[in-house]
Amino acid sequence: MKSGILSKLALCIVALLTSCSGTVSNDNQAQKNGAKNGKAPKYIFYFVGDGMSTPQINMAEKAVSEEGFLEVFNTQTCGIYNLKPGRLNLRNFTAAGMANTHAENRYITCSAAAATALSTGSKTTINTISMSGDRTQKLTSVAEMAKAAGKKVGVITSVSIDHATPACFYAHTQDRNNYEIIANYLLSSGFDYFAGGFTRYDKYEKSNLSDTVGFKDLTKDLLIDSLKALGYEVAIGRQQFDALKPGKKALATIARTQKEVYDGNALPYNIDLDILESDDDKIVLAQFVKKGIELLYNDENGFFLFTEGGKIDWADHANDAVSNVYETIALDQAIGVAMDFYRQHPDETLIVFTGDHECGGLTLGFAGKDYESAFNVMKAQNTSFLTFEYLMLDYKKEKKSFDQVMAKVTECFGLGDKQKGLELTEYEKKRLKAAYDHFFKDKNTLSAEETKLFYGTYEPVTVTATHILDNKSGVDWASYAHTALPVPVFAIGCNADDFNGYFDNTDVPKKIMKIAGFVE
DSSP states (O other): OHHHHHHHHHHHHSOBOOOOOSOOTTHHHHHHHTOGGGOOOSEEEEEEETTOOHHHHHHHHHHHTSTTHHHHHHHHSSOOSSOBTTBOGGGGOSEEEEEEOOOSSOSSOOHHHHHHHHHHSOOOOTTOBSBOTTSOSBOOOHHHHHHHTTOEEEEEESSOTTSHHHHTTTOOBSOTTOHHHHHHHHHHHOOSEEEESOOOGGGGGGOOOTTOSSOOOOOHHHHHHHHHHTTEEEEESHHHHHHOOTTSEEEEEOGGGGTOOOGGGOOOOGGGGGGOSOGGGOOOHHHHHHHHHHHHOOSSSOEEEEEEETHHHHHHHTTOHHHHHHHHHHHHHHHHHHHHHHHHSTTTEEEEEEESOEESOOBSOOGGGTTOOOGGGGGGOOSOHHHHHHHHHHHHHTTOOHHHHHHHHHHHHOTTOGGGTOOOOHHHHHHHHHHHHHHHSOOOOSOHHHHHHHHTTSOHHHHHHHHHHHHHHTOBOSOSSEEOOOEEEEEEETTGGGGOEEEETTHHHHHHHHHHTSOO
16 A cells, blocks of 8 residues: 555656667667667766755755856856856756665665665675675676676766766776775776776775785776776866867876875865866866766767766765855766767667665754745855865964954855845854864863764864855755655656656666666
8 A cells, every 4th residue: 555655656756757669779789688678878878966955955946046156056066057147957857756765674774785786786784885885706897787888988087086876887896995996997997988986095004905816906006007008088177078089098187196295186066166266176067067078979880988977975964055066067967968968869878766774864944944045055165175174274274263263164154244145143153162262272161962963073164154144145054964854756868758756776777677678
């Protein structure tokens, strides 16, 4: 009875539209491999918003509908790509579903278990990368199937290319922290394009390669040399990235990842792009996707291109709603690039989007505002939580006063600025003062339990400022960790209607595998 009710409810909330018509050039191969209706997409885009569920999508849409927000976003990033006020590119998808996200051994999943489900179609245990739950069997990913089928394959992410989610598409290891093992799998994958953040080469010396065969000890330079020996172009920074041409495999990343491992060797937060000095560090997801299409495009077997918006999750963990909006928009810009390609190849393309899990327990409503929202105040924030945290660390060393700290809070978050509608209440001032005393004066009047609830693992002034601004905009958070909320699944293109309904996250890659003819 319950399952029947859920099915009817799901059908009410999804768009029951079909999206593929006509005959594609690889019909015969599709029929041979068992593709649905003999129609197999030649070009497959698979997008994942890490930490992203419906609240993150709706919050971004509401924010960009506010007057002037797009102008603010445009000045602080590399520009808008196919973005209209109040409407994300995701809204142009014709099929919509919902998916559960639990892991094999925990109701609230981690990114490794979730990405294993989304890449292989099988559940696994926490921290496991594309292996069975007992960590004895390797599980084949949809990307590996695409490569075996003769497609060119690319993997893009805004975090490190060896982070849990992208790693699950090409690596197989017992723990997501086995970065050197993951890097060896990257080398042996044969994939055609890796892009975005670089690897966590600072973790290699902690790895244990004793249970692997043929893998070698790596350093950053040895990894790059090995890639070049395998025929990869290694493009570091804007000039080398722009110079990439079809014909060779490639790994592309920003320049700062080679100087030091900063912020996990991820791409910068989009909200911080305007403060970066070098254009070599300002390549965004949409540009990596556009370049991926250029490098992977071919008329023979097509391509499979996976893209992750990984820092949506990181902003969720920190309860930074505004940075989250910027990251969500950045992923949606990348989806806009794929949508442009789809419009040129509507009968040969499938685009699928989903989240791996929700993070932060984001809710669009706050007890202190009753039924009111004020998303326009989000425009006041111009700095990510991370940049502000580092600033607070410097301020502590310099023994800055509370008034000096508050001046910077006003500058970066608008808090206390009456003209922006962000005058602080006495209660909010007390919260900021308590956070200042806790961090700057080491007045630890809170218990460990209270500290965790108020600040999580983040710098107290920073997280208090983001909480206050978020609450003033009318949103709130329940956690600093993942939640078990179901996630949306959107699709457009060949047999996209298969993604209507309510199902498990393991069904997402299974549907892609079936539609593409990788499995019968």
